[in-house]
Amino acid sequence: MGSTSEDPVLLVIDLQAGLVDPPAEAGPRSTPNLTTNVPKILDHFRQQKWPVIHINHDDFDPEHHLNKDRYPVAFAPHACSAPIEGEPMLHKQTGSAFVDPKLGLADKISSLGGPNADVVIIGMDGAQCVNDNTRSANDLGFKVTVIADACATFGMEDYRDPTRQIGAEETHTAAISILKNGFRGL
Structure with a gap:
């Protein structure tokens, strides 16, 4: 892709149709401008010819709306984040794609962006898979x-209090704050 050893690598985490536009029972998500912000970041990386790696969650549970075989429409990348030719697409079944040795994510990052590549993360869900992948990348x-x-x-x-729901924006703020305040370099 024209990368050098100093290029950042963008990880697009779980920006799937069934999460970006979730079923009603999932409740609302934070970040109303998500679908306009994501294409801007992808466009910037693509214009610079920096590497982009897409990662989708394929749930083990055949009843889960992100099960690739049962619900391919929900599993598919959302239109705002669709990969283009040459951009790898990995399918994980864990919170962090780094823990599945078959995916070889750390090696892919190093081969695309260099051994000391900076990793930029966008995606869903801030309190879950974004958090898991951020922690794993940092630990590595x-x-x-x-x-x-x-x-x-x-x-x-x-x-x-199981009768109290914490709102999406409040959860997002807490999740990103934990990442920002809990790790070096974030």
Whole structure:
């Protein structure tokens, strides 16, 4: 792709149709401008000829709406983040794509962006897979940047009071704040 050893590598995490435009039971997601922000970042990386790696979640549960075989439309990349020719697409079944040795994500990053590549992360869900992949990349020694406005998060149940729902924006703010304040280089 024309990369050098100093090029950042963009990880597009779980920006799938079934998450960006979720089923009603998932509740609302944060970041209303997600679908306009993501293409801008992708366009910038593509114009610079910097590497982009797409990662989609393929759930083990055949009833889950992100099961590739049962729900291919929900599993597919959302239109705002569709890969172009030459951009790798990995399918993970864990929170972090780094933990599946068959995917070889750390090696792919190093081969595309160099051994000391900076990793830029966008995607879903800020409190789950974005968090998991950020922590893994950081643990492996990559310098990581998470673009908060190109990530989205769902709300969650308050563990102290199961009748209370924590809103999507509040959950997103907390998730990104944990990443920003908890790791070197973010």
